[in-house]
Amino acid sequence: MTALTGAVVPRKYLPVLVTAGLFLAMFIAGGTRYEGFFSAQVVLNVFIDNAFLLVVAVGMTFVILTGGIDLSVGSMVALATMVAAVLLNAGWPPVAVIVVVLLIGAGLGLGMGCMIHFFEIQPFIATLAGMFLARGLCYTIGTDSIPITDPTFTAAAQTQVPLGGELWISPSVLIAVAVVGIAAYVLHQTRFGRTVYATGGNEQSARLMGLPVARTKLGVYTISGFCSALGGLLLAFYMLSGYGLHAVGLELDAIAAVVIGGTLLTGGSGFLIGTVLGVLILGLIQTVISFQGTLSSWWTKIFVGLLLGAFILLQRVISGRKK
Amino acid sequence: MTSAAPILQLTGIGKQFPGVTALDDVDLRVLPGEVHALMGENGAGKSTLIKVLTGVHPADSGTILLDSREVTFGSPLDAQQAGISTVYQEVNLCPNLSVAENVLIGREPRRFGRIQWKAMRRRAAERLAELDLDLDVTAPLSQYSLAIQQMVAIARALEVKARVLVLDEPTSSLDTGEVEQLFRVMRTLKEQGVAILFVSHFLDQVYEIADRMTILRNGRREGDYPTGELSQVELIAKMIGRDLAELERLEERPPARTTGTLLQADGLGRTGGIEPFSLTIREGEVVGLAGLLGSGRTEVARLLFGADHATSGSVTLDGEPVSLRTPQIAMTHKIAFCPEDRKADGLIPDLTVRENVVLALQARRGWTRPIPREQQAQLVDRYIKALKISPANPEQLVRNLSGGNQQKVLLARWLILEPRLLILDEPTRGIDVGAKAEIQRLVAELSDGGMAVLFISAELEEVLRLSHKVGVLRDRRLIAELPNDDTLTTEVLMQTIASGGRS
Numbered sequence: 013m014t015a016l017t018g019a020v021v022p023r024k025y026l027p028v029l030v031t032a033g034l035f036l037a038m039f040i041a042g043g044t045r046y047e048g049f050f051s052a053q054v055v056l057n058v059f060i061d062n063a064f065l066l067v068v069a070v071g072m073t074f075v076i077l078t079g080g081i082d083l084s085v086g087s088m089v090a091l092a093t094m095v096a097a098v099l100l101n102a103g104w105p106p107v108a109v110i111v112v113v114l115l116i117g118a119g120l121g122l123g124m125g126c127m128i129h130f131f132e133i134q135p136f137i138a139t140l141a142g143m144f145l146a147r148g149l150c151y152t153i154g155t156d157s158i159p160i161t162d163p164t165f166t167a168a169a170q171t172q173v174p175l176g177g178e179l180w181i182s183p184s185v186l187i188a189v190a191v192v193g194i195a196a197y198v199l200h201q202t203r204f205g206r207t208v209y210a211t212g213g214n215e216q217s218a219r220l221m222g223l224p225v226a227r228t229k230l231g232v233y234t235i236s237g238f239c240s241a242l243g244g245l246l247l248a249f250y251m252l253s254g255y256g257l258h259a260v261g262l263e264l265d266a267i268a269a270v271v272i273g274g275t276l277l278t279g280g281s282g283f284l285i286g287t288v289l290g291v292l293i294l295g296l297i298q299t300v301i302s303f304q305g306t307l308s309s310w311w312t313k314i315f316v317g318l319l320l321g322a323f324i325l326l327q328r329v330i331s332g333r334k335k
Numbered sequence: 336m337t338s339a340a341p342i343l344q345l346t347g348i349g350k351q352f353p354g355v356t357a358l359d360d361v362d363l364r365v366l367p368g369e370v371h372a373l374m375g376e377n378g379a380g381k382s383t384l385i386k387v388l389t390g391v392h393p394a395d396s397g398t399i400l401l402d403s404r405e406v407t408f409g410s411p412l413d414a415q416q417a418g419i420s421t422v423y424q425e426v427n428l429c430p431n432l433s434v435a436e437n438v439l440i441g442r443e444p445r446r447f448g449r450i451q452w453k454a455m456r457r458r459a460a461e462r463l464a465e466l467d468l469d470l471d472v473t474a475p476l477s478q479y480s481l482a483i484q485q486m487v488a489i490a491r492a493l494e495v496k497a498r499v500l501v502l503d504e505p506t507s508s509l510d511t512g513e514v515e516q517l518f519r520v521m522r523t524l525k526e527q528g529v530a531i532l533f534v535s536h537f538l539d540q541v542y543e544i545a546d547r548m549t550i551l552r553n554g555r556r557e558g559d560y561p562t563g564e565l566s567q568v569e570l571i572a573k574m575i576g577r578d579l580a581e582l583e584r585l586e587e588r589p590p591a592r593t594t595g596t597l598l599q600a601d602g603l604g605r606t607g608g609i610e611p612f613s614l615t616i617r618e619g620e621v622v623g624l625a626g627l628l629g630s631g632r633t634e635v636a637r638l639l640f641g642a643d644h645a646t647s648g649s650v651t652l653d654g655e656p657v658s659l660r661t662p663q664i665a666m667t668h669k670i671a672f673c674p675e676d677r678k679a680d681g682l683i684p685d686l687t688v689r690e691n692v693v694l695a696l697q698a699r700r701g702w703t704r705p706i707p708r709e710q711q712a713q714l715v716d717r718y719i720k721a722l723k724i725s726p727a728n729p730e731q732l733v734r735n736l737s738g739g740n741q742q743k744v745l746l747a748r749w750l751i752l753e754p755r756l757l758i759l760d761e762p763t764r765g766i767d768v769g770a771k772a773e774i775q776r777l778v779a780e781l782s783d784g785g786m787a788v789l790f791i792s793a794e795l796e797e798v799l800r801l802s803h804k805v806g807v808l809r810d811r812r813l814i815a816e817l818p819n820d821d822t823l824t825t826e827v828l829m830q831t832i833a834s835g836g837r838s
């Protein structure tokens with residue numbers, strides 16, 4: 013790894029490369045240990061099972077790049093499934109349901125962004141409030157799991173998009189990949205995206221440089237709210253139910269994916285591709301554990317914990333050596 | 336020219352901070368096509384006036400007329416859009432972004448909302464070339480020195496086709512060549528009718544470039560004068576309210592009462608940093624380091640303090656070989672280093688003056704043995720007085736001090752350690768004439784008391800005034816070591832630098 017540092021690759025790519033290497037290593041190790049692991053469908057299944065997490069983590073990446081955090085995403089996902097289920101059962105057309113859910117997500121995100129920016133409330137606190145609010149709203153709607161029987165939603169759940177050979181993915185994966193693509197474009201090719209990086213690099217300087225910091229901060233929380241709602245819809249496709257207990261602790265998975273992907277929690281540095289790899293690694297750990305069969309699913313948490321620790325140390329080392 | 340209508344007219348500006356009146360009924364008139372200097376001691380209110388003007392702080396009272404129309408700016412962005420482009424006192428850029436982005440972000444060339452990266456790099460390189468800078472514009476800004484960052488900030492300000500250009504101490508880390516370059520650009524802008532508001536503590540620069548000046552003292556306007564009608568002596572008297580004669584007392588340096596060699600570096604070097612050099616520092620000696628930006632001055636200091644690892648050579652201290660691998664080790668050997676970039680490597684803005692000052696002393700004692708509060712107060716009080724830190728309140732947060740006063744706090748932190756070797760990297764950056772003289776006097780006193788000092792400054796006069804011996808650096812090489820006798824002048828130093836030490 014030390015051979016990689018220095019002149020060969022710019023240091024900013026190093027965390028992402030480490031993550032990519034780790035993913036490959038896990039995949040190869042899994043392949044040599046377990047029968048039937050070494051196939052493209054295993055990777056695709058990771059995508060299929062984690063499409064909603066990927067979308068949520070994309071929103072989280074925007075927020076973390078500005079140096080903020082969004083703890084509300086898990087509850088927002090649950091709220092989205094809940095609202096979708098209730099409205100569908102009330103006979104709303106699916107398109108209207110999707111639009112309303114996305115608007116609610118974006119609106120709540122914007123609200124938290126306003127609290128953070130205009131009232132100068134710590135993002136941790138503001139989104140913690142949002143987390144309780146959204147979870148609470150779920151229970152005011154209903155305490156039980158609400159099944160979804162709408163044909164559009166069930167079609168989305170059951171359609172297999174063939175990729176040639178025996179391989180297939182779900183429509184949700186297509187949506188998630190599209191979200192990643194759009195987000196990467198926005199972050200790297202648009203003024204808004206660069207201002208996100210600038211704000212995370214040094215908010216005070218960004219303001220003095222005449223950048224629209226306020227708009228950018230509101231923007232990232234809106235995006236995160238929107239992505240949570242979209243993630244909630246994907247989860248509703250996947251589970252075919254709305255439930256207030258869906259996605260408990262998802263915010264932590266999303267943060268973990270972003271950090272494992274090499275994005276600095278202090279903001280200003282990181283890549284979306286890292287987030288994708290982070291989600292894949294989290295998914296692959298679960299796959300390994302299910303292949304092993306004898307391990308309880310708590311091992312997932314233990315591995316994630318160890319990985320997170322290792323990556324945060326790595327970030328320290330890298331940013332510490334930056335002169 | 337004086338008959339022209341002012342492009343900028345501030346009237347009756349007042350600004351209070353909790354416990355401090357930063358500005359009190361200040362007027363300022365800037366004409367198109369003039370360079371207007373804003374003068375005053377550290378803490379006089381210059382930066383505050385600029386921040387009120389550009390929408391960083393709201394004014395408590397007063398009006399701002401731009402082109403005879405009243406304006407109020409809610410943010411720096413508003414001011415920029417109205418045609419006021421500003422370089423604030425501290426370098427305010429994003430270290431994580433590339434140089435090109437720092438020059439152009441917010442004004443990137445775009446097509447259908449998409450940033451044209453190639454055009455952007457080209458334009459940034461052009462802007463920098465106007466300032467005679469040839470940088471890798473794709474590299475992150477954090478790779479570059481403070482001086483280069485300052486130039487990049489200036490390039491950014493020039494990018495805006497502004498009618499009013501505000502420069503708050505743009506030259507504080509620049510050397511002569513770059514200042515000349517900047518002045519050339521300023522003159523061109525001036526011919527185009529741009530009004531420039533300029534702050535500097537270098538009086539020579541002000542007299543070279545400014546047409547008129549407004550003097551502030553303790554947040555009040557002392558008056559405005561055409562530069563030609565006010566001598567430097569009068570100017571200083573108006574700024575500090577007493578005579579310069581009192582300050583210029585620093586006479587010829589007595590020869591160092593050298594008792595013995597303190598530190599000897601033999602072939603010390605670092606690949607990519609500085610080529611191997613040998614340097615002897617004796618007790619009670621002030622060794623100056625002169626050289627252009629990037630010549631390796633700071634690298635020498637960092638090696639001697641263990642902030643960088645030497646890849647060759649050895650160091651002896653009191654004749655004993657030592658390995659200065661880390662700053663902690665250097666500190667146990669009583670070596671102290673006051674770094675150049677107070678924002679990045681030095682002060683903690685959210686702690687008080689007292690806490691910042693005792694930090695290094697506390698670190699050396701170990702955190703399990705807190706310094707008694709009373710002792711802290713005594714120590715800090717002494718240095719607040721010695722360095723004239725204002726406001727003289729040890730419990731003030733450092734972030735609320737003016738730039739020059741922050742620098743004094745940093746200096747106090749290292750002076751308080753009473754080190755045997757004190758390394759000062761640009762210690763008087765952003766410090767006003769009065770305080771600068773105080774600091775020079777303090778350094779002289781300390782060295783008379785036996786402390787060795789390694790003194791780095793872009794200001795050659797200052798180096799000459801204080802040093803017993805001057806090391807000249809060029810292109811990361813120590814090219815000469817000159818004793819400071821009567822024959823050594825700034826001209827000789829500049830020639831040595833220019834000729835590469837071959838003369």
Ligand SMILES: Nc1ncnc2c1ncn2[C@@H]1O[C@H](COP(=O)(O)OP(=O)(O)OP(=O)(O)O)[C@@H](O)[C@H]1O
Binds near residue numbers: 355725735738739
């Ligand atoms: N945010 C703040 N809160 C409280 N006091 C402040 C704040 N900003 C500035 N001050 C105070 O206002 C006064 C004027 O500060 P200002 O920065 O304008 O000085 P300056 O003339 O620019 O000095 P320098 O030459 O050192 O840069 C100082 O006494 C300073 O301590």
Ligand SMILES: [Mg+2]
Binds near residue numbers: 737
């Ligand atoms: Mg100032």
